Amino acid sequence: MAATNDAPKPGSDAPTDASDNMPVQGGEIRSLSNFLCFAIYSANLAFGRAYKPVLDPIGLTYTQYIALVALAQEDGQTVGALGEKLFLESNTLTPILKKLESLGFLERRRDPADERQVRMTLTAAGRRLLETDPGVAVAEAAELGDELADLQRAVADLRDKLLRAGRKVA
Amino acid sequence: MAATNDAPKPGSDAPTDASDNMPVQGGEIRSLSNFLCFAIYSANLAFGRAYKPVLDPIGLTYTQYIALVALAQEDGQTVGALGEKLFLESNTLTPILKKLESLGFLERRRDPADERQVRMTLTAAGRRLLETDPGVAVAEAAELGDELADLQRAVADLRDKLLRAGRKVA
DNA sequence: TCCGATTAAATCGGATGCGATGTAAATAGC
DNA sequence: GCTATTTACATCGCATCCGATTTAATCGGA
Numbered sequence: 001m002a003a004t005n006d007a008p009k010p011g012s013d014a015p016t017d018a019s020d021n022m023p024v025q026g027g028e029i030r031s032l033s034n035f036l037c038f039a040i041y042s043a044n045l046a047f048g049r050a051y052k053p054v055l056d057p058i059g060l061t062y063t064q065y066i067a068l069v070a071l072a073q074e075d076g077q078t079v080g081a082l083g084e085k086l087f088l089e090s091n092t093l094t095p096i097l098k099k100l101e102s103l104g105f106l107e108r109r110r111d112p113a114d115e116r117q118v119r120m121t122l123t124a125a126g127r128r129l130l131e132t133d134p135g136v137a138v139a140e141a142a143e144l145g146d147e148l149a150d151l152q153r154a155v156a157d158l159r160d161k162l163l164r165a166g167r168k169v170a
Numbered sequence: 171m172a173a174t175n176d177a178p179k180p181g182s183d184a185p186t187d188a189s190d191n192m193p194v195q196g197g198e199i200r201s202l203s204n205f206l207c208f209a210i211y212s213a214n215l216a217f218g219r220a221y222k223p224v225l226d227p228i229g230l231t232y233t234q235y236i237a238l239v240a241l242a243q244e245d246g247q248t249v250g251a252l253g254e255k256l257f258l259e260s261n262t263l264t265p266i267l268k269k270l271e272s273l274g275f276l277e278r279r280r281d282p283a284d285e286r287q288v289r290m291t292l293t294a295a296g297r298r299l300l301e302t303d304p305g306v307a308v309a310e311a312a313e314l315g316d317e318l319a320d321l322q323r324a325v326a327d328l329r330d331k332l333l334r335a336g337r338k339v340a
Numbered sequence: 341t342c343c344g345a346t347t348a349a350a351t352c353g354g355a356t357g358c359g360a361t362g363t364a365a366a367t368a369g370c
Numbered sequence: 371g372c373t374a375t376t377t378a379c380a381t382c383g384c385a386t387c388c389g390a391t392t393t394a395a396t397c398g399g400a
Contacts (some may be wrong), residue, residue, distance in 0.1 A: 029247045031305030032318045034239055037217040039325040043259045044214040045387080046332035047207040053336070063356060066211060069204055079379065087198065090379045093359050099355085107332045116365050116378040135201030135210060143280035144328070144334035154321050155209040158314070165312035166223070215357075233386060250348060256390050258350045269385085286348040286395050344398090351392070360382085367376070 040155070050142060054134040059103065066098055068122070071106060072130050076119045078111070087163070101156065105129060185332065210325070220312060224304040235304065237266055237293070241276060242300050246289045248281070257333070277300060 048062040055065055070078060070085045078089050079097065086093070097120065100106050105126035111117040122130075139148070218232040225235055240255045247262050249267065257264070264287060267290065270276050275296035281287040292300075309318070 026344080031303050031309060032322070033305035033309035033314065035327070036314075036318055036322045037221070037305070037308075038236060038239075039322045039329065040210060040214050040217055043325045043329035043332070044210050045257055046329040047210055048387085049336050050332040051207070055379090061355065064224065064282070066208060069208075079357095081188060087215055088357075091381080094380055096356075101213070114366070116380085118379070133181060133201050135203035135207070138207075138332075138335070139203035142331045144203065144206070144331060147324070148206055151324050152202070152206045152209045154317070155213045158172070158214040158321065159209065159213035161215070161312045162220040162308075164307070166219045218357085231385065248348080249350095261351080261389080264350055266386075284348085284396075288349065333378075341381095346397070347395080349393085349395105352390085354388090356387080357385085359384095362381070363379085365377080365379105368374080370372095370374105 036158075040158075042090050047138075051134065058132070058134075060129070062135060067093070067100065068126060068130060069104060071120055071122055073126065075121045078119055080117070080119045082120070095165055097163050100126070103151055184276075191306060210328075217308075220308050221304065226305050228299055228302070228304075234266055234270055237263070237270065237316070238275060238296060241290060241292055242297065245291045248287045248289055250287070250292070270296070 019130055051062050051065065052105075055062060057071050059083055060068070067082070067086065073085075083089050083093055097106070097108060098119075101108050105123055107123060108118050109121075111119050172223075221232050221235065225232060230238070237252070237256065240252055249263055252267075253259050253263055265277060267276070267288075271278050271324055276292050277293060278288050279291075281289050
């Protein structure tokens with residue numbers, strides 16, 4: 001029972017069925033947005049579970065891994081800069097970064113020129129960790145094809161539209 | 171690659187340059203899967219934030235709303251059945267369902283024929299809530315177009331591949 | 341029939357997200 | 371210069387997620 005990954009239709013791979021799950025037949029739900037937000041919602045959960053077998057052995061959670069990947073882009077990033085990349089704020093990031101520091105994957109240091117800011121750098125151990133590139137194993141296991149890039153673009157566009165809409169209203 | 175899209179400087183109002191977000195330049199990251207999982211990850215957060223202005227006034231969280239929508243499909247669903255739709259288990263659902271019950275949006279009752287199971291039904295208040303169809307407002311505010319259906323399908327396929335991969339490994 | 345699996349929820353603890361608030365450092369304005 | 375404001379993190383509390391375990395009910399085989 002290892003996993004939590006029960007999928008619909010236990011005991012079968014249900015061919016590309018239209019197992020859309022969710023607000024579908026029944027005529028109850030009207031908004032297409034509901035379908036899409038649920039698809040994203042569950043796909044995000046699915047990614048977390050797909051990465052788990054790869055991340056568990058190296059002692060990282062899914063979120064910690066994402067943070068490390070973003071940190072690997074550039075040394076000396078501040079919490080705020082990282083937050084812009086990840087769309088997260090210090091209230092969420094600070095505990096995660098402290099955890100990653102305690103695990104020895106990164107260093108946090110106040111910027112001498114501006115003591116308000118905390119700058120972060122991956123340690124050798126942190127960099128080594130990413131070199132195994134866990135994402136590759138996941139992509140292969142899931143047999144993700146080439147539409148990957150297009151889909152990434154479409155989802156990123158969607159995200160940006162949603163964030164723009166939010167700023168308008170608020 | 172990924173981010174060349176003129177994303178509108180997400181987290182802030184400052185006209186920061188085209189913040190590409192994530193594993194892009196720098197040549198540090200290799201796997202396309204990383205781009206995609208991050209896009210999904212952040213799109214999910216964005217959906218939650220987009221729905222917030224609509225859901226806050228009616229006193230629901232994003233997850234609670236998703237659960238209600240799934241519950242509206244059919245009366246008398248069990249926790250397990252709902253969990254199959256949402257890819258969640260009782261450890262996550264039970265607290266949420268208890269909360270929704272305490273808010274008066276649904277009823278939970280043990281099945282007399284099998285006391286292990288809990289069956290749920292929306293109350294009139296719960297049904298009324300969904301009739302406002304909050305998703306419509308979000309879709310309009312975000313100006314989501316018609317690709318919506320295609321994207322939903324692509325993301326759902328991705329999710330199913332990931333879940334299948336997880337079952338294989340585990 | 342009786343007892344050991346199996347099953348469906350629920351509970352518990354750890355790790356996110358996130359709004360609201362706190363704190364210290366830097367900046368603005370006079 | 372000196373204070374009011376702003377900025378960058380950090381803290382706190384609540385609401386998810388999720389693995390592991392528990393409890394209660396049902397099922398199954400000898």
